[in-house]
Amino acid sequence: MDIQMKRGLLEAAVLSAIRDSDSWGYQIIKDMKPYVEISESTLYPILRRLEASGCLTVRTEEFGGRLRKYYHILPAGRERLDAFREDWKEVLAVYSFIVREEKTP
Amino acid sequence: MTKADFLNALAHRLGALSEIDIARSLDYYxxxxxxxxxxxxxEEExxxxxxxxxxxxxxxxxxxxxPPPDPAPVKRKPDGGRILLLILASPLLIVYFALVLCLLAVLWCVPIVVWALFVSAAAAAVGGIIAGAASIAEGNLLHAAFYLGLTLAGIGLAVLLYFASAAVTKAFARLTVLIVKGAVAPLRRKGA
Incomplete structure (x- = not known):
């Protein structure tokens, strides 16, 4: 898949993973696994980018005697998901054109 | 590989990042x-x-x-206002400029003396002419010849001293510019 397209898709997927409730790194990977495989090395920069762009915040909480980082979606992150949904309608329209059946001569 | 080995190896490769970024990355993994x-x-799995x-x-x-390396300190150009403020703000600088002014005053005594000699020679020539004319009127030709000689000597000296005065004045003007520049230069460096 095209790198830019994959990047956009993964960012939206990560935002979607924390949309309903705050989550942590490993849980995000597990939740996404049935749909898209993502490694921790791929996830980490995405989380950092989303944080830098104000789409999510990070807080550290104690869990089982150690610290764990929880990611919380911000309004900008929700707007990003809405925009993704809108954009995707256009993508689907172009897709249906690209994959239309060939006319037999 | 143990967790500690992994984190050590990772930290080793992140040296270029800021300490905060390294710590955050290690925490994440x-x-x-x-x-x-x-x-x-x-652990191994x-x-x-x-x-x-x-x-x-x-x-x-x-x-x-x-993170970019620490930016080089910005060199500020000295501006007139800053220098003026420095001068006004420091009594030491007032003393410093007073000393420079004294030095200039002493130096300018030399051209003043040369000009004074020129004026004296010219005055002697004028005096010689007047006294000579008076002697002729009295009929004392010996005195008149003496005053004529005095007048000629005065004119000759005056011409020579005029050129000498002009040259000395020019030289001292150049010297003054050099001294003023030299006196201000350390202040500019301090102000920069």
Missing amino acids: EEMIDDRMDDGMT AVAAAGSPEDAAREILLNIPI
């Missing part, structure tokens, strides 16, 4: 490995699942900007 172990993996430290470091370095 440590948490991931711990979560996988809580999920039932052995959990570390293996995190991938190689090389790949992890490459991904981080590609995506997290490396």
Whole structure:
């Protein structure tokens, strides 16, 4: 898949993973696994980018005697998901054109 | 590979990042490995699942900007207002400029003396003419000849002294410019 397209898709997927409730790194990977495989090395920069762009915040909480980082979606992150949904309608329209059946001569 | 080995290897490769970014990256991978172990993996399996430290470091370095080196101190150009403020603000500087002014005053005594000699010679010539005319009127030709000689000598000296005065004045004007520049130069360096 095209790198830019994959990047956009993964960012939206990560935002979607924390949309309903705050989550942590490993849980995000597990939740996404049935749909898209993502490694921790791929996830980490995405989380950092989303944080830098104000789409999510990070807080550290104690869990089982150690610290764990929880990611919380911000309004900008929700707007990003809405925009993704809108954009995707256009993508689907172009897709249906690209994959239309060939006319037999 | 143990978790500690993995984190050490990763930290080693992230040297270019800021300390905060290195600590955050290590925290992230440590948490991931711990979560996988809580999920039932052995330490080795959990570390293996995190991938190689090389790949992890490459991904981080590609995506997290490396902090620029400390910017060189900005050199400010000295401006007139700043120098004036320095002068007004410091009594030491007032003393300094007073000394420079004294030096200039002493130096300018030399051209003043040369000009004074020129004026004296010219005055002697004028005096000689007047006295000579008076002597002729009295009929005392010996006195008149004496005053004529005095007048000629005065004119000759005056011409010579005029050129000497002009040359000395020019030279001292140049010297003054040099001294003033030299006196202000250390202040400019201080103000920069």
